[in-house]
Amino acid sequence: MNLTETHSVPKFITPIRLQEYGVGIFNSAFTKSALKKAIKKKYITVNNTIATSGTILRGGEQICLSIPQKTHLYKKLIFPLQVIFEDEYLAVVYKPAGILVSGNRFKTVANALSQNIEQSNVIDATKPHPVHRLDYATTGVLLIGKTNTSIRLLNKMFENKEVKKVYYAVTIGEMKSKGEIILDIDGKFSKSYYNLVKTVPSKRFNKLNLVKLEPVTGRRHQLRKQLSAINNPILGDAIYGIENLILQGKGLYLHAYSLSFKHPFTDEQVCFKAEFPKRFKKIFPSKIAELTAITNCN
Structure with missing residues (x-):
């Protein structure tokens, strides 16, 4: 049994690669990576011809995605999420720790969205x-897309670095007041800026720092690897932390604080923030209260 979806390309479009146009048009291959995988596995045809990574669309084509499905019973995931914002095109939710955004597991944010x-x-x-x-x-x-067009446009905005991301982390050790971190990650350039917001003494860790982070690129585990590279690993990081200074059982002290961008449909400049986890507040109560009171995303 195959799961099949079809899409008709408008007749009047500028020639564009299928890999770019196809992001978000199929329910079973929303993202750029999922679309690439479907093309590689020969699940996609254009006018009944198997598509490749070099397929160009010129308008009027019929695209078909057909994925072989295993027959098994599906359970419904019951997992409440905090919705920060929602309109007809997009939504913003709070992602808690201890859950994957998407993937092959049953318990993921993606599976809980519906x-x-x-x-x-x-x-x-x-x-x-x-x-x-x-x-x-x-x-x-x-950030969540709710229409095929919004998913495609939002993906493009991330690729073009039109979405400003701000994170906060608790790091270990002596740290400069601000800086730029450039690091090669898996053969790819990565860059982030950091600002030291507050430092408190610690018997075990000597110093704990509340750090504001602004990643320019978006590599896997980028902030964790970068901070480890300058000898200021994130508190609770069991992978990139210092062996004898790994805090067990308290989670990773890394928080995606805000997203700022121009709404692709209303052209309004929007800014969405997520409240700090309790573990941040315990270490830096007054500073977190001060940051929480700020209405903008900076």
């Missing part, structure tokens, strides 16, 4: 889907 997000009334409405990722242990703001 019960937390309203179906859009726009003509190309589709199943709500995350348009970027946060690590399993990271908390904070997660």
